[in-house]
Amino acid sequence: MPIFASLEVAAFMRVGLFLVVGVFGAAQAEVPSSVKISDSDLNRGEVRQPCLNSDPQRQVFFGDTHVHTKYSLDAGTQGTRTSPADAYRFARGAEIGVQPWTADGKALRRLRLDRPLDFAVVTDHAELFGEVEICQVPSFEAYSSWQCKIYREAPRLAFFLFNTQSSRGKRLGMCGENGDLCRDAGLRPWQEIQQAAEDAYDRSENCEFTSFVAYEWTGASANLANLHRNILFKNKQVPVLPLSFVDTPSAPLLWDALDRECVNAGTGCEVLVIPHNSNLSDGYMFSLARDDGKPITVADAKQRARLERLVEVMQHKGSSECYYDPFNSADELCAFEQLPYSSFSDKFIGKILPFVSKAPQPNGGFIREVLRDGLEQEQRLGVNPFKLGFIASSDTHIGAPGAVAEKGFLGHGGAGVPVGDTVPEGLPDDLEFNPGGLAAVWAEENSRSSLFEAMQRRETYGTSGPRISLRFFGGDASLPEDICERSDYVAQGYDHGVAMGGDLLLDESAEAPVFTVFAKMDAGRTGRSGTPLQRIQIIKGSVNKEGQRDEVVIDIAGDTDSSAGVDLQSCETQGSGHAQLCGRWQDPQFDPTENAYYYARVLENPTCRWSQQICIAAKVDCKNPDTIKPGYEQCCSAAHRPVIQERAWSSPIWYSPSGDLSEVVSKAGVNNENVTAEVQP
Amino acid sequence: MRQLIRSRLLHFTIVGFVLYVVNGHFERQNQRVLTCLTPSQRAVLTADWAQVVGRAPTANELSQLVNVALDEQMLVSEAMLQGLHKSDQVIIQRLLRDADFLGIKGDSQDKIDAVLATGVAAGDEVVRRRLIQLMQHASALNLSGLAPSKDELDTIYSQRPDLGVVPLRLSFEHVFFDSSHSNARARAEQILRENTQDSVRGDVFLDGNHFSNLNRVAITSKFGEDFSLALASSAKPIGSWFGPLQSAYGFHLVRIKNRNEAYRLSFDELAPELEEIWRRERQAQAWNAYVEELRDNYKADCHAAI
Incomplete structure (x- = not known):
């Protein structure tokens, strides 16, 4: 700062x-x-x-x-x-x-x-x-x-x-x-x-x-x-x-x-x-x-x-x-x-x-x-x-x-x-x-x-505040099709893939990589329940051999067209969401010759932003100038964003076509003493 | 003898001595008078307060602000009377920098003397704070040899029941039934009746099915307040399945594997912490008493006038 x-x-x-x-x-x-x-x-x-x-x-x-x-x-x-x-x-x-x-x-x-x-x-x-x-x-x-x-x-x-x-x-x-x-x-x-x-x-x-x-x-x-x-x-x-x-x-x-x-x-x-x-x-x-x-x-x-x-x-x-x-x-x-x-x-x-x-x-x-x-x-x-x-x-x-x-x-x-x-x-x-x-x-x-x-x-x-739980694994097609329904989800993720922050290690014969994301909403705090989840996205960024950059954002679970919202006059939330969400996704546009990264983004249903909560508490009505007391002028400014959609961002998983990575992250990860990634000399 | 009495040297010496004593007394009298804050100084205090608090101070608050300012003036004056500024390296370096800023030439001692003569030192924020710190340090040192009695520590131990509390901890496993699926509660109840609890018979819970040595805060963080409360207050015997308990996510059959009740650390275990609390309290008391005593030695018209 x-x-x-x-x-x-x-x-x-x-x-x-x-x-x-x-x-x-x-x-x-x-x-x-x-x-x-x-x-x-x-x-x-x-x-x-x-x-x-x-x-x-x-x-x-x-x-x-x-x-x-x-x-x-x-x-x-x-x-x-x-x-x-x-x-x-x-x-x-x-x-x-x-x-x-x-x-x-x-x-x-x-x-x-x-x-x-x-x-x-x-x-x-x-x-x-x-x-x-x-x-x-x-x-x-x-x-x-x-x-x-x-x-x-x-x-x-x-x-x-x-x-x-x-x-x-x-x-x-x-x-x-x-x-x-x-x-x-x-x-x-x-x-x-x-x-x-x-x-x-x-x-x-x-x-x-x-x-x-x-x-x-x-x-x-x-x-x-x-x-x-x-x-x-x-x-x-x-x-x-x-x-x-x-x-x-x-x-x-x-x-x-x-x-x-x-x-x-x-x-x-x-x-x-x-x-x-x-x-x-x-x-x-x-x-x-x-x-x-x-x-x-x-x-x-x-x-x-x-x-x-x-x-x-x-x-x-x-x-x-x-x-x-x-x-x-x-x-x-x-x-x-x-x-x-x-x-x-x-x-x-x-x-x-x-x-x-x-x-x-x-x-x-x-x-x-x-x-x-x-x-x-x-x-x-x-x-x-x-x-x-x-x-x-x-x-x-x-x-x-x-x-x-x-x-x-x-x-x-x-x-x-x-x-x-x-x-x-x-x-x-x-x-x-x-x-x-x-x-x-x-x-x-x-x-x-x-x-x-x-x-x-x-x-x-990272999360924007809520304590959303988020797992993200990437691997090959051996990640089970039904991984989201398996009680040993985490073990399967580590066994068949790498966790967030790691590098995909794909065999030459491997098909496009597969990813799975599992998110659990914040359980809430005393007297306040957590906000349900709306959807899970995967963001892919890539650079091909010619240096061309590309970006894709894919919804892999939840409600893309969710009607959930928030009443800006009361900050009451409306509509349904998910306590837990899980998705498995295989990259249909995977090009084994280009470098890429993938990360997950999990979104909650919309809620009132901090500023809107204060504006409401102060009974500001932007249609009635008399209610806008000194210090609250920003409540009605064009820059004011009254709604926030809290979220979590996973660390990326990287793919490199060379396979000759500067770092080696254990695929198994768990139970492996060498799990800490080290730069090779 | 008569010659000695008529000696001009003696006369000058006596006159000089008397002047020295009178001047010293006069100076000390002067130094023990506090200078009331000017209207502009009070305005600065008011403005500072208003900027942070968002409103003007009340009369009582302004009075307190002014009193604190006068106390600082008093403490700085007292510290300089005691000569604390003459031996502290931070203050000496500070005075030298002040001298450089004011363009004073000469060796270090000349610069320090000149700066002190201008009265700038007492107005220097750093010098003032350092002087007060030295006085507080000296006050604390006076207590360094003292040790609390067991009774005194006992009193703190009994008056501060929050100290050393180790919360309830539970180790447990659960089978989860997702409320977004149909009949979550009924499925849970059926499995409990059949006594066929196994995580594979339930739904996936991201945080897993086994938890070890969690306090209530941690349980609340993973399951929500209702579940945490129900689990902590459960009187079910260790090792038996019960439920379903409702959480923010669905229903859970639970088996407590170990329960460590909340307890408080013993007096002996907390002794070092209790001593530290006692010491801080004594230091604060000693310092407050010293400041109170000093106030009696200074003309405090301003205190009364506010």
Whole structure:
């Protein structure tokens, strides 16, 4: 998430906050005190008790891998006081206080998840750890440095300068000539983040919650387009300091540094790099050029494919799945949560000069196209640098992982409307933003090693919020015709195919590949049933030998012409749907000579979007101007999308005609020690 | 002796000493007076509040905001009187940067002295926060040797029944009957009567048929609230099939294989956590008491005036 969010944020009660929070205000994570583990308790390479709940056919775990707390400049400057430990407590079901705060330190809002998460990852911006530490202590920052003289006179200008400096990869003057002061000062927050992750991790046999040490690398291109990536470590072995955009001012430099200081450091450090918001990257997120402008090499592609195995398909700041053009796009579902601009610069420009703001572009970094870039590169290099599995997350800037329900959305703060009380009139976030999504991981058990390995092999999917269960297998015709009716569906899938994230390994004599998708609707939460499913689709993207690109979207199960809908006056849903859906599909247009990917998309019946729910609660009637109170004008704007069709996106399964893949994923998958995909040297 | 008494050197010394004492006293008096917030400063507090909360603060809220600002002023003043700014590296570096920004020349000490003389330091957000942090740290250190009594920890243990609760966990298997198929309930009941429960006789449930060591939250996540509640409250013996229980997806025949009742960790198991809670409470109390005591030492007309 962009630090530029602070542009939108006023400094809040600069006097009162500090006193109250202090060293005593930051709540500590509840340490599981009953867990007794010795160094001899090695399980899956971890020092931990073995999980009682472990399933070789894997189970789905829901989490949030993108969470900002008070250590992120753009969170702290809008009143977020949630510490990393608090965020993990929240993810496990505890209540936290949410800004705004009273002068005596009481939160005006409280928030609690109605369903705890299975895992969470705090990913504060690494660029300003040190600045935060020097300038604030113990909890705040940013009105600081000698630039605070400017800030006192023109705070918004000061913040702009502050953030611009960071997103250009430069330290502030307060950090000393070489930035050492800030770098050194960043140690303590980084250690606190590590400690909070350790304290929250359930190493007992119950395996109820997993945390990871992580941070966000907040990079930007020369035109300030978004290049942000979350850096997630498998275990406690992490670099001494996070490698920020200031230290590694390009993605290739970041990968090199991660290889140097983590992967090849000999410490047991393992890392995943997860890009996000390629929809705001103006096409720079997945550049095919090296820093020197030359095309990427085989080595570059291998390095990238090894480190960047997942991408956020959707989050608070929109969907990155596919580009939607209302006049030309065949897939109307690509309009889902598409932002109306191509970068954050354009967002801010658009507020002043709407006609100058650049709209999203087909080549603006949308994943469906990036995946095809990857296929093309595989034809050129023999390696696919963009073999990206899918997850979704929240990118919350109020330290509230998993708060992704449309109902009761309070705003996530990041780059949107500064977080406010529920009392103030108006929408709590920018209209184009949303509550974000969840990361779903198919793993044997809820432990770091199991989840991390699942993420490495891309057996993951993203949802726009609901906890939809989704299986996706691809194989040959040996996938049974009646697989959807078989109680051993999962075993058949693993036995005769590969799971999402894998590569099809077809015999030369094999017919067209066969896929099967099984989805189960969200069971709902206390007092609220889940929304039935409408249909399952498979999206195929391909590039043939001549470089021609193609795309097909196929409904394989459910109701293509569903009449299910939602009453926009009451938000009551209408029509029927499916508690579970399953389909088996063989690609009738399969060409064994072209590279292709396939992924599944599962759609719920339509429901009211968060904004519509708030507009209704405020009794806004767009036909009656008297009912449109200040702050609710957007309810009646042309840009308002009152309906949402929540969904899940599986990681793709790839097909390569060469068969000489750069990666080998075990077909059997389950019960195979070598299931983790590794790039061949 | 008389010569000594007439000595001008002595006279100058005495006069100088008296002036030093008077000046010191005067300065200390001055330093212990809080400067009331100007209307523009109060307007800034009001605007900041309104921007975040979406409305202007009430009179009471504004009063609290102003009081907190005055408390900060007091704490910074006290910290500087205690000389905390002279030895802390963060503040020293900060003062040097302030000096550079203001164009002050000279060696480090000259720069620091000059910046302090301008009064800029007390207005520097970073210095102020750092000073208060140092005072809080010192306050916490004063308690470092203290240890809670068993009675005190017992009190926390009994007053916080939510601490250390380990929830009910169930291991079970089920046979599923999809309600989108016809006669789901009847099929389930028939199989129960025939005692021929087997997953192949039911429909496919995506999450599988066997579950191990799940708490109620996890069960709810997979089956829905109604099923979870019915299963958790079931008094059926371990190992026997019962049902059908209704879920968000259909009907289920269920057999509980293991049931670990909810319990609470013992006092001894929670002792480290209880001690930490006790310590945080004591630190907060000590700090509040210290701030309260300081308020008595400062002219607090502004507190009264608000």
